[in-house]
Amino acid sequence: xxxxMFALFHRALNVDFRLTRTHLFRFLFxxxxxxxxxxxxxxxxxxxxxxxxxxTQIIYLNFVFIIMAGISFFATAITEEKxxxxxxxxxxxxxxxxxxxxxxxxxxxxxALLLLSVQFPFTLLAITLGGVTFSQVIxxxxxxxxxxxxxxxxxxxxxxxxxRSRSASTLVVLSLAFYFFGxxxxxxxxxxxxxxxxxxxxxxxxxxxKLILDWLSQFSVLSQINRxxxxxxxxxxxxxxxxxxxxxxxxxxxxxxxLFNRFxxxxxxxxxxxxxxxxxxxxYFSPGRSWSNALIWKDYFFLNGGYGMAVIKLCxxxxxxxxxxxxxxxxxxxxxxxxxxxxxxxxxxxxxIIEISLISARVFHVEVQWNTMVSTAMLPQSMSxxxxxxxxxxxxxxxxxxxxxxxxxxxxxxxxxxxxxxVLSEPGFWMMFxxxxxxxxxxxxxxxxxKWGALPLxxxxxxxxxxxxxxxxxxxTLGGGARAIESLYIVFTLAMFVGIxxxxxxxxxxxxxxxxx
Amino acid sequence: xxxxxxxxEVKNLWVRxxxxxxxxxxxxxxxxxxxFGFIGPNGAGKSSTIKVLATLQREYQCDTVKIxxxxxxxxxxxxxxxxxYMPDFFGVYEDLTAREYLHFFAAAYRIDRxxxxxxxxxxxxxxxxxxxxxxxxxxxxxxxKQRLALARVLLHDPDLLLLDEPASGLDPRARIEVRELxxxxxxxxxxxxxxxxxxxxxxxxxxxxGIIEAGEFVTxxxxxxxxxxxxxxxxxxxxxxxxMNGVCENIEAMPGVKSVTVQADRLAIQLQEDQxxxxxxxxxxxxxxxxxxxxQAEAMDMETVFMKxxxxxxx
Numbered sequence: 001x002x003x004x005m006f007a008l009f010h011r012a013l014n015v016d017f018r019l020t021r022t023h024l025f026r027f028l029f030x031x032x033x034x035x036x037x038x039x040x041x042x043x044x045x046x047x048x049x050x051x052x053x054x055x056t057q058i059i060y061l062n063f064v065f066i067i068m069a070g071i072s073f074f075a076t077a078i079t080e081e082k083x084x085x086x087x088x089x090x091x092x093x094x095x096x097x098x099x100x101x102x103x104x105x106x107x108x109x110x111x112a113l114l115l116l117s118v119q120f121p122f123t124l125l126a127i128t129l130g131g132v133t134f135s136q137v138i139x140x141x142x143x144x145x146x147x148x149x150x151x152x153x154x155x156x157x158x159x160x161x162x163x164r165s166r167s168a169s170t171l172v173v174l175s176l177a178f179y180f181f182g183x184x185x186x187x188x189x190x191x192x193x194x195x196x197x198x199x200x201x202x203x204x205x206x207x208x209x210k211l212i213l214d215w216l217s218q219f220s221v222l223s224q225i226n227r228x229x230x231x232x233x234x235x236x237x238x239x240x241x242x243x244x245x246x247x248x249x250x251x252x253x254x255x256x257x258x259l260f261n262r263f264x265x266x267x268x269x270x271x272x273x274x275x276x277x278x279x280x281x282x283x284y285f286s287p288g289r290s291w292s293n294a295l296i297w298k299d300y301f302f303l304n305g306g307y308g309m310a311v312i313k314l315c316x317x318x319x320x321x322x323x324x325x326x327x328x329x330x331x332x333x334x335x336x337x338x339x340x341x342x343x344x345x346x347x348x349x350x351x352x353i354i355e356i357s358l359i360s361a362r363v364f365h366v367e368v369q370w371n372t373m374v375s376t377a378m379l380p381q382s383m384s385x386x387x388x389x390x391x392x393x394x395x396x397x398x399x400x401x402x403x404x405x406x407x408x409x410x411x412x413x414x415x416x417x418x419x420x421x422x423v424l425s426e427p428g429f430w431m432m433f434x435x436x437x438x439x440x441x442x443x444x445x446x447x448x449x450x451k452w453g454a455l456p457l458x459x460x461x462x463x464x465x466x467x468x469x470x471x472x473x474x475x476x477t478l479g480g481g482a483r484a485i486e487s488l489y490i491v492f493t494l495a496m497f498v499g500i501x502x503x504x505x506x507x508x509x510x511x512x513x514x515x516x517x
Numbered sequence: 518x519x520x521x522x523x524x525x526e527v528k529n530l531w532v533r534x535x536x537x538x539x540x541x542x543x544x545x546x547x548x549x550x551x552x553f554g555f556i557g558p559n560g561a562g563k564s565s566t567i568k569v570l571a572t573l574q575r576e577y578q579c580d581t582v583k584i585x586x587x588x589x590x591x592x593x594x595x596x597x598x599x600x601x602y603m604p605d606f607f608g609v610y611e612d613l614t615a616r617e618y619l620h621f622f623a624a625a626y627r628i629d630r631x632x633x634x635x636x637x638x639x640x641x642x643x644x645x646x647x648x649x650x651x652x653x654x655x656x657x658x659x660x661x662k663q664r665l666a667l668a669r670v671l672l673h674d675p676d677l678l679l680l681d682e683p684a685s686g687l688d689p690r691a692r693i694e695v696r697e698l699x700x701x702x703x704x705x706x707x708x709x710x711x712x713x714x715x716x717x718x719x720x721x722x723x724x725x726x727g728i729i730e731a732g733e734f735v736t737x738x739x740x741x742x743x744x745x746x747x748x749x750x751x752x753x754x755x756x757x758x759x760x761m762n763g764v765c766e767n768i769e770a771m772p773g774v775k776s777v778t779v780q781a782d783r784l785a786i787q788l789q790e791d792q793x794x795x796x797x798x799x800x801x802x803x804x805x806x807x808x809x810x811x812x813q814a815e816a817m818d819m820e821t822v823f824m825k826x827x828x829x830x831x832x
Contacts, residue, residue, distance in 0.1 A: 294625040371607055371608030374602075378571065378602050
């Protein structure tokens with residue numbers, strides 16, 4: 001019965017072993033542990049409980065990696081087979097759905113667990129550095145391992161239900177958002193309702209939901225890690241979080257098996273779909289005839305939804321901003337035009353950053369995914385022009401967010417100009433600005449190399465890079481004062497700027513290479 | 518003597534992927550209006566050569582690679598305006614309709630906005646896709662997508678068409694449709710380089726062929742030239758009305774006839790054309806007094822040529 005599972009398991013581990021990037025990833029992880037160890041060693045000279053600092057860093061590093069793995073690695077277990085249209089072939093080969101699910105998810109879970117287990121001996125060094133007990137180390141790793149099990153099954157069910165890797169990853173993100181923030185949010189709402197006197201504290205409406213929410217909040221791995229990292233922790237590792245995550249993982253796997261035939265065997269269209277784009281020329285949302293720069297036209301309409309999506313974004317952002325402003329006004333009890341403008345501006349700035357991040361992950365990736373690079377490369381224009389045209393086409397989709405952003409800016413223009421004047425002279429501001437630009441370029445570059453997960457990978461790389469930089473900066477500038485730190489910021493900013501310029505050439509060369517395949 | 522440069526001129530072309538040598542110093546020249554068939558087993562170097570000509574292969578060494586007299590590495594953008602390339606495996610923008618797809622490429626090729634509609638209609642008519650103009654590309658069959666890609670290639674009216682396995686994976690009907698389309702393009706005077714495994718179809722279309730194996734040309738030239746060089750015989754199918762007594766012996770006795778095989782409803786006569794032309798065989802048969810119902814010379818057997826010249830090696 002499980003012959004197929006073993007075949008898939010064996011193949012996945014073989015492929016994993018042969019890929020250079022797997023070993024590079026492990027190497028990167030080892031470097032980070034070593035780096036954390038160095039940090040702990042250095043800080044131990046002037047800080048007590050350096051082991052706890054080291055241990056905390058390692059545990060949170062693992063936590064971030066597990067989250068990233070859940071979004072990209074586990075969420076694509078079945079969708080990658082759907083996209084390759086090979087599920088039918090596997091079933092024809094006698095692999096039953098349970099074996100298929102186990103064969104696809106188990107190797108990924110084992111790879112991730114191996115990564116956790118190999119670092120365990122190094123983490124024990126935290127005990128010798130001081131501030132951590134053996135029971136804390138064991139509890140933390142058990143908490144992470146069981147969370148990993150839960151997340152792998154969450155990814156699996158999302159992968160079964162969704163047709164594409166992208167939608168599966170999005171569903172995992174939403175589920176995780178609910179897992180981490182849903183219960184605290186519901187608890188907070190309940191608290192506000194009690195505080196406002198809408199419900200009484202002793203009523204059934206408050207008591208039982210609060211009891212359930214308190215019970216559920218014990219399932220959170222984040223709360224458990226925070227508890228473990230407190231000095232003097234001596235609880236059993238077999239607690240509510242362990243059993244809760246384990247049982248939820250088993251239930252999710254059970255549901256994945258149940259839903260497999262309903263979703264995984266449905267014929268999925270290989271086309272990305274037109275969305276709101278109308279075929280009729282007379283329709284408002286019709287792309288009409290191609291613009292003089294055809295690539296801008298195509299990417300604006302067919303990659304970013306065109307006019308239809310712009311209208312939807314305008315409406316949705318408008319409603320969301322209005323709700324947010326009302327909420328903030330309700331909390332602060334007094335609300336001025338400046339406050340309203342600042343709420344709009346900063347919210348839209350965050351949305352802008354998110355939108356550009358998503359664009360950078362897609363702009364070139366779709367051409368690679370649909371094997372269309374060769375047709376675009378044959379156009380009588382340079383690859384640079386093709387690439388920039390595509391980017392411009394995507395950036396046009398930012399008009400709605402820029403519209404609200406500019407409203408926010410204009411409504412508090414005096415304050416904004418004053419703030420700008422302050423921050424423009426700060427090297428830290430420029431470093432942050434260039435860093436965000438570098439992140440987008442890195443995402444775009446990675447998306448031409450990897451099938452999925454360019455955005456999370458770029459995020460992790462930037463996070464690791466930052467950690468490395470700030471620690472190195474603190475060591476280099478030890479006793480050097482603010483000027484030394486500022487000089488280092490400037491050097492780092494310039495280095496990233498050079499990196500951005502280089503990335504333009506690298507992306508161009510990569511696109512040419514992809515077109516010739 | 519013509520002063521026109523050949524449409525394609527390649528001298529000593531090498532393509533290497535690391536240590537692997539895909540193309541080993543091949544040279545050839547294709548005059549304008551020719552249909553050149555590129556034949557070879559998988560991994561012989563056909564696609565690599567075509568990719569060089571399509572300006573997509575960055576790393577290669579050569580003495581000369583010129584298209585219409587323009588050196589390839591000096592002005593690739595100029596070359597792209599005069600060539601149309603259809604790879605063996607390609608994707609199409611599946612979320613667009615056929616009309617949007619072609620208008621997109623017409624605009625990308627900087628075709629005048631006023632002329633675009635007429636050109637798109639022309640290429641759709643040529644590729645017999647007019648009825649599918651508003652169909653989403655993803656709803657088209659593989660054969661139709663292939664024809665749509667060919668329509669896209671024709672939009673800017675290129676002088677040279679580079680077609681890498683244009684009929685691969687198509688059903689017999691779609692293959693015939695593509696072949697007919699290529700015949701029409703040949704009649705329009707386009708120079709075509711076509712690689713294919715379907716040798717029978719190439720023999721009906723190509724004016725010259727090049728057989729490549731393990732990155733090197735085994736032979737090249739016109740089909741007749743190659744057949745003569747290999748001393749291959751042509752098969753003529755003849756249906757004769759009435760009694761066959763002694764007819765086979767009479768035909769076998771004719772100089773230039775290698776053998777006569779009696780098949781279910783016809784005779785298959787193997788002929789050495791350098792000794793007896795097909796039309797002379799007809800005249801001689803008629804002179805014997807037999808009543809001929811059908812007389813059909815089979816197209817040259819390119820499969821025999823291919824098998825005789827290649828050994829199944831890869832580079």
